[in-house]
Amino acid sequence: MKLDAKIPTGDLKDKWKNYQSHCRLINPANKRKLDIIVVGSGLAGAGAAATLAEGGYNVKCFCFQDTPRRAHSIAAQGGINAAKNYQNDGDNTWRMFYDTLKGGDFRSREANVYRLAELSAPLIDHFAQQGVPFAREYGGVLANRSFGGVQVQRTFYARGQTGQQLLLASYSQLSRQIAAKKVQMFSRHEVQEIVVIDGKARGVIVRDLVSGELSRHSAHAVVLATGGYSKVFFLSTLAMNCNGSAIWKAHKKGALFASPSFTQIHPTALPQGSETQSKLTLMSESLRNDGRIWVPKNKDEKRAPNDIPEEERDYYLERRYPAFGNLAPRDISSRAAKERIDAGYGVGPLKNAVYLDFKHSIARLGKDTIKSRYGNLFEMYLKITGIDAYTEPMKISPAPHFSMGGLWVDYELHTTLPGLYAIGECNFADHGANRLGANSLLQASVDGYFILPLTIGNYLADDLKTGKISTDHAAFSEAEASVKNKFEKIINNNGTKTVDSLHRRLGKIMWQECAMSRTKEGLEKAIREIRELREEFYKEVKVTGKIQEFNQELDKASRLVDFLEMAELMCVDALERNESCGAHFREEYQTSDGEALRNDESYSYVSAWEFKNVGNFILHKEELKFEFVQPSVRSYK
Numbered sequence: 001m002k003l004d005a006k007i008p009t010g011d012l013k014d015k016w017k018n019y020q021s022h023c024r025l026i027n028p029a030n031k032r033k034l035d036i037i038v039v040g041s042g043l044a045g046a047g048a049a050a051t052l053a054e055g056g057y058n059v060k061c062f063c064f065q066d067t068p069r070r071a072h073s074i075a076a077q078g079g080i081n082a083a084k085n086y087q088n089d090g091d092n093t094w095r096m097f098y099d100t101l102k103g104g105d106f107r108s109r110e111a112n113v114y115r116l117a118e119l120s121a122p123l124i125d126h127f128a129q130q131g132v133p134f135a136r137e138y139g140g141v142l143a144n145r146s147f148g149g150v151q152v153q154r155t156f157y158a159r160g161q162t163g164q165q166l167l168l169a170s171y172s173q174l175s176r177q178i179a180a181k182k183v184q185m186f187s188r189h190e191v192q193e194i195v196v197i198d199g200k201a202r203g204v205i206v207r208d209l210v211s212g213e214l215s216r217h218s219a220h221a222v223v224l225a226t227g228g229y230s231k232v233f234f235l236s237t238l239a240m241n242c243n244g245s246a247i248w249k250a251h252k253k254g255a256l257f258a259s260p261s262f263t264q265i266h267p268t269a270l271p272q273g274s275e276t277q278s279k280l281t282l283m284s285e286s287l288r289n290d291g292r293i294w295v296p297k298n299k300d301e302k303r304a305p306n307d308i309p310e311e312e313r314d315y316y317l318e319r320r321y322p323a324f325g326n327l328a329p330r331d332i333s334s335r336a337a338k339e340r341i342d343a344g345y346g347v348g349p350l351k352n353a354v355y356l357d358f359k360h361s362i363a364r365l366g367k368d369t370i371k372s373r374y375g376n377l378f379e380m381y382l383k384i385t386g387i388d389a390y391t392e393p394m395k396i397s398p399a400p401h402f403s404m405g406g407l408w409v410d411y412e413l414h415t416t417l418p419g420l421y422a423i424g425e426c427n428f429a430d431h432g433a434n435r436l437g438a439n440s441l442l443q444a445s446v447d448g449y450f451i452l453p454l455t456i457g458n459y460l461a462d463d464l465k466t467g468k469i470s471t472d473h474a475a476f477s478e479a480e481a482s483v484k485n486k487f488e489k490i491i492n493n494n495g496t497k498t499v500d501s502l503h504r505r506l507g508k509i510m511w512q513e514c515a516m517s518r519t520k521e522g523l524e525k526a527i528r529e530i531r532e533l534r535e536e537f538y539k540e541v542k543v544t545g546k547i548q549e550f551n552q553e554l555d556k557a558s559r560l561v562d563f564l565e566m567a568e569l570m571c572v573d574a575l576e577r578n579e580s581c582g583a584h585f586r587e588e589y590q591t592s593d594g595e596a597l598r599n600d601e602s603y604s605y606v607s608a609w610e611f612k613n614v615g616n617f618i619l620h621k622e623e624l625k626f627e628f629v630q631p632s633v634r635s636y637k
């Protein structure tokens, strides 16, 4: 299969403008003849659904939460990036583009990344006009802070609730379209299958999570905005119900899956406290603006952190990466924490954490300033741990957080299944092998508000005479039957093991072998264990209750079926890539001082996997061409 990313011609800064000037448009009267399904109501989905409806399309939007405004985007804390240069610190579109490309270790497309940076400034204006209460300076200008991997301040924020404020704005716009009857909203409905007719995505099969009823929905195009799949690790910073089922179903129906093993482990989550824990809590990366990370120099340190004198502390990020210090990118910071923890310098009861200390910034700036910047995060920390981080360092630890991989999409965010689009975290497009902090809210929003609503017209222009798609088509019946069959198989199984116990074991395999560092032997072992666990799932899973009712165990089981297949592909992908880049760190490929050893000659491509059957995938490669920058050895020293 030849992968055509459809990058427009011209200079980097002209590509998006060229695309906008030459793509086909559909006039509003014709848009009224076209139906679009949007799966997801996070920043990507809500932005897309509202904008498509505003333009005239008929939209159906689905989410599994009880309201669209509880999509996972609401949990985002730290901020959203834009190259506005309000600080006059040397920022511009090019610098943001370069930081992002370098942050992703040169494993993403130049044209996509440039467009992301280019659209960042108008996006902030867009949200400010919608009334998002961004933090402001004394004079009224929007305030900025820094996130990892950059040396400028380009992160806009609303205290530690940026995702919440952005999503509330998007939700308001979505609500306007729901009231105008241009968007039909289906909360607590989970898409179970993508329906393909004559090679095109034409609809979905959906389960009502309250009644258990299945329903059929047709459209001229389907947009997936279903978020990330890091819940495959079981323990993660994501909300409990986040899952990868929709993209996995799409993958099985013909959409290639790109860079599945590129997942981000965030350096500043709260450490796991016990074996029975089911969720990890993020402490925003923004804290690294003012917090200093350290571990004791002495392995057997028993003293409380405040009793350990300065000369006995190892500020290991500042030591190893003096140019970026505590703001080294996430992959590097997480690996550095793992290195210290594995070497026996970890702190806390399980010795699985490092300190994040505000003592110096409080002395420099005063407690009130720190409180105004991070007050709600400190409160959250106090509630969870009982520790006052104004007087004692926080304990933090790396945790699964974000998926850079996802469905392969071209420049138009179109997957390889015609009529199926993927936007936001569920596509692979912009972050390469490592996402920079605060670039994800940005990507989800520009995909949903600015890019997809335009590019989808280029495809739908051929559909003006198609008319309504009937849900009586045999493809709908087949898809619905396969969903029914799946649920019956699960519920009729007479096993003894809970869904969570099996998912937890999958998470452990993935955490040990396919997280912060990977080896050939470890990945081969993981693949064997995942296959065994998959068999065990079908023999041993026990789900009580009925299909036709509110049954959360059944929902979880159905999602785990997909994770058990997806996890294998993640390991296969990590095994195939015999290099280290970004978050993908193969122990065999490292420099003498423990940094990632990239191999551009052999691996400068996006891995895009085709599904044949369970456990059997074919690799396609999209060569990455660097016309405007020369990939360099990534250094933050």
Ligand SMILES: Cc1cc2nc3c(=O)[nH]c(=O)nc-3n(C[C@H](O)[C@H](O)[C@H](O)COP(=O)(O)OP(=O)(O)OC[C@H]3O[C@@H](n4cnc5c(N)ncnc54)[C@H](O)[C@@H]3O)c2cc1C
Residues within 6 Å of the ligand: 039, 040, 041, 042, 043, 044, 045, 062, 063, 064, 065, 068, 070, 071, 072, 073, 074, 075, 076, 077, 078, 079, 080, 081, 162, 163, 189, 190, 191, 192, 225, 226, 227, 228, 237, 238, 239, 243, 245, 246, 282, 401, 402, 423, 424, 425, 426, 437, 438, 439, 440, 441, 442, 444
């Ligand atoms: C704790 C935390 C903090 C973060 N902080 C930041 C930050 O400060 N800055 C930043 O840039 N990024 C941050 N991120 C990342 C960022 O929040 C996400 O990448 C982004 O919000 C994803 O948006 P999305 O619209 O793609 O998906 P989501 O917001 O995850 O929305 C997914 C939607 O899809 C729906 N859905 C999924 N599957 C189905 C299905 N089968 N059927 C029906 N509906 C379905 C869900 O119901 C939901 O509505 C953070 C992430 C976490 C975990």
